[in-house]
Amino acid sequence: MAKSLSGAGLRGQVAGKTALSTVGKSGSGLTYRGYDVKDLANHCEFEEVAYLILKGKLPNKGELAEYKAKLKSMRDLPAALKEVLERIPKDAHPMDVIRTGCSMLGNLEMENDFSEQEAVTDRMLACFPSIICYWYRFSHDGVRIDTTTDDDSIGAHFLHMLHGEKPRELHEQVMHVSLILYAEHEFNASTFTARVCASTLSDMHSCITGAIGTLRGPLHGGANEAAMEMIEGFTSADDAEEKMMGMLERKEKIMGFGHAIYRESDPRNEIIKGWSEKLSKDVGDEVLYPVSVRCEAVMWREKKLFCNADFFHASAYNFMGIPTKLFTPIFVMSRLTGWAAHVMEQRADNRIIRPSAEYTGEELRSVTPIDQRD
Ligand SMILES: CC(C)(COP(=O)(O)OP(=O)(O)OC[C@H]1O[C@@H](n2cnc3c(N)ncnc32)[C@H](O)[C@@H]1OP(=O)(O)O)[C@@H](O)C(=O)NCCC(=O)NCCS
Structure with a gap:
């Protein structure tokens, strides 16, 4: 018999092998x-x-x-x-x-x-x-x-x-x-x-x-765009903090934070954050990078959520003039x-991927003729 799922989203299940x-x-x-x-x-x-x-x-x-x-x-x-x-x-x-x-x-x-x-x-x-x-x-x-x-x-x-x-x-x-x-x-x-x-x-x-x-x-690759749309709506680090606190209170998802596998940090963040800072200095930015840094601090302080690869990609791409x-x-x-x-x-090394589902629907029943249905 197939095992019942311990959680939604197949989290933690090994679904195959890879050497990549x-x-x-x-x-x-x-x-x-x-x-x-x-x-x-x-x-x-x-x-x-x-x-x-x-x-x-x-x-x-x-x-x-x-x-x-x-x-x-x-x-x-x-x-x-x-x-x-x-x-x-x-x-x-x-x-x-x-x-x-x-x-x-x-x-x-x-x-x-x-x-x-x-x-x-x-x-x-x-x-x-x-x-x-x-x-x-x-x-x-x-x-x-x-x-x-x-x-x-x-x-x-x-x-x-x-x-x-x-x-x-x-x-x-x-x-x-x-x-x-x-x-x-x-x-x-x-x-x-x-x-x-x-x-x-x-x-x-x-x-x-x-x-x-x-x-x-937006829960996958689209997060960098969603992060950009958010940070460009903040006028300063203080404004970012105030608005983010409101978003967290309303239980909104903040794009560019959290990860399905990493628990404490995303190793890609430190690298792209460094380049975002370099680009920020290069263009003389005084808003976007400080805003991003404050968002990171607020999310860690309030929720223990960290930036994933997408968050500082948003400012880095923006500094390079990418729409x-x-x-x-x-x-x-x-x-x-x-x-x-x-x-x-x-x-x-192929076998067709075809998992099973845990059925949550109706018990077996027979078809009522159409003119007898409510
Ligand atoms: C990446 C993501 C989909 C992982 O989802 P997940 O595995 O279900 O996340 P977790 O199990 O770690 O979530 C734990 C809790 O933190 C909350 N949380 C996770 N990410 C959050 C975020 N970015 N903003 C606010 N709350 C968040 C979840 O809602 C959950 O709260 P709950 O227990 O009250 O429901 C999720 O973190 C997310 O939606 N992030 C924003 C989108 C994003 O940046 N995606 C790019 C990923 S590289």
């Missing part, structure tokens, strides 16, 4: 293939970490150069995809745009069999920033941008297309760190979606499209690596 990451266990609390995320964020570029997650080892210089050159050559979009993007309205949510973009790509460049899984993943990694920015710049500025920049990294390519000029080194560096921090996180909701889809032997684009839809929600509604799609550009690696891992 650990959350809340060794090192600082998050490891990718045995490396501490802090170590990776301090010493690597995002492309090195993507290579590690997808191929199982850190690349040497030659392998990294080859990988980056390959990704660079795959940035352009097919004309049919550009046509679709041009038809999506300006007020669409960019997460819906990237979901559609991914799905459309699957129609145009389908994964014919699993031997193509690495190639289709590389293609998505290379062109997701192009999809987001092509739509954004066309719908908001009326321009058809060139999606084949010669920038060295995925993060720089994204910022270049978004702002129409090569990004500063500081911003490229922050993008590397941000994309590393978001790259992989064990059996979170979107990754689990991707694995469930993979377990039916579906194609890579379907797995990733489903994961994007799951990431979209709030593009925050979650950046998460997609990065987490794609984790999702695809999980799909490959699932495929390598």
Whole structure:
């Protein structure tokens, strides 16, 4: 007989095996293939970490150069995809745009069999920033941008297309760190979606499209946007404290705080907080960073709740001039690596994921003929 659930949300249940990451266990609390995320964020570029997650080892210089050159050559979009993007309205949510973009790509460049899984993943990694920015710049500025920049990294390519000029080194560096921090996180909701889809032997684009839809929600990836909307409504640290106390009294959820697995801190927070502070000084900000720091202090003091990866990402992205509604799609550009690696891992040792449910409905009954029903 199936065991009854001890709690909602499958919390604490082991739902499968992975060699990709650990959350809340060794090192600082998050490891990718045995490396501490802090170590990776301090010493690597995002492309090195993507290579590690997808191929199982850190690349040497030659392998990294080859990988980056390959990704660079795959940035352009097919004309049919550009046509679709041009038809999506300006007020669409960019997460819906990237979901559609991914799905459309699957129609145009389908994964014919699993031997193509690495190639289709590389293609998505290379062109997701192009999809987001092509739509954004066309719908908001009326321009058809060139999606084949010669920038060295995925993060720089994204910022270049978004702002129409090569990004500063500081911003490229922050993008590397941000994309590393978001790259992989064990059996979170979107990754689990991707694995469930993979377990039916579906194609890579379907797995990733489903994961994007799951990431979209404010309890998951959408939290960085919700955090931004909150902090930009505060005029000072004191104003933030007063308003947050009211929110807590009304038992409102504060986005960017708390975590399903971490209990005392999210290791990603310390890293992105440091970069947010650096960017704050760089732009001469006197509001957003002090407001964010006060929010963190109030939440810890009142609720023992800590900032997760999303909270200081909000101010960091804002300081780099990234529009709030593009925050979650950046998460997609990065987490794609984790999702695809999980799909490959699932495929390598697959059994269809099909749990059971604890039935809470009516006892067995028979159908009353329609003319005798109330
Ligand atoms: C991440 C999240 C979904 C985890 O949910 P969870 O595992 O159910 O959370 P917990 O079991 O730790 O919650 C314990 C208590 O703290 C409260 N809590 C958790 N996060 C909270 C938050 N951000 N604001 C206010 N209260 C919060 C819960 O409501 C719960 O209270 P209750 O016992 O009175 O119901 C949740 O913390 C949340 O909604 N955070 C905001 C969204 C967010 O930032 N998501 C990004 C995650 S990386």
